[in-house]
Amino acid sequence: MRVRRWTTRAAVSAAALALTTSMTATASAHTVSAAPRTAAPASVTTHAPQRSDLTAAGLAGIDYATWQRDVTAALATARPYIEQRTAGASGQRLAMVLDVDNTSLETDFHYFWEYPTPAVRQVRDLVRYADSRGVDIFFVTARPDIIEALTSYNLRKAGYPVDGLYVRSLPDLFDEVSAYKTGKRAEIEAKGYTIIANVGNRPSDLVGGHAERTFKLPDYDGKLS
Numbered sequence: 001m002r003v004r005r006w007t008t009r010a011a012v013s014a015a016a017l018a019l020t021t022s023m024t025a026t027a028s029a030h031t032v033s034a035a036p037r038t039a040a041p042a043s044v045t046t047h048a049p050q051r052s053d054l055t056a057a058g059l060a061g062i063d064y065a066t067w068q069r070d071v072t073a074a075l076a077t078a079r080p081y082i083e084q085r086t087a088g089a090s091g092q093r094l095a096m097v098l099d100v101d102n103t104s105l106e107t108d109f110h111y112f113w114e115y116p117t118p119a120v121r122q123v124r125d126l127v128r129y130a131d132s133r134g135v136d137i138f139f140v141t142a143r144p145d146i147i148e149a150l151t152s153y154n155l156r157k158a159g160y161p162v163d164g165l166y167v168r169s170l171p172d173l174f175d176e177v178s179a180y181k182t183g184k185r186a187e188i189e190a191k192g193y194t195i196i197a198n199v200g201n202r203p204s205d206l207v208g209g210h211a212e213r214t215f216k217l218p219d220y221d222g223k224l225s
Helices: 002-018 064-074 078-086 121-132 145-157 170-174 177-190
Strands: 094-098 136-144 164-168 194-200 214-216
Touching: 064 121, 078 094, 078 121, 078 194, 094 121, 094 177, 121 136, 121 194, 136 145, 136 177, 145 164, 164 177, 177 194
Parallel strands: 094 136, 094 194, 136 164, 194 214
Antiparallel strands: none
């Protein structure tokens, strides 16, 4: 279960929190932490990891270059779809929902103490494009609320616009991940949004409806978290 990975990482990530005193994310774990849209920093780049493959992905036998090609293929129709869907959508409240680990951030391809984790470049480019077309960007993750501030900071530092972030509080840990994520998408819709795209790398990120289209990134039969 994903939460086990992140309860382990949380202890080490606490040290990183001391180095990021500029963070001000204090929203509660039960609500969306919204922020005004700002331009993403132009200097953010993503580089292929150069290491001995002792990362989670390396130990699972997943090649970084192969994964990058598979991500690109999975998103091949996403940008044209967003362009078409947002054309003439003035006045509508459109949203895009994304998973975080190995969807928005290259989590399993970096050691857990490497912080902030780089963005998945193809996903970040797609999100920035959707943002430029007036789509609000929400992240729904199975990460526990103990690292909500770290996650919010990491997403913004990696170059993502963030209109809302949902993390799991203690009661959420008793739900199936798919049920939790479906419920959060329903909450976004209840705020008046139409979710035009939902992007994730595991079936639990995408099942349950509450999105016009889904885009499935590779998880290699569950080898990526």
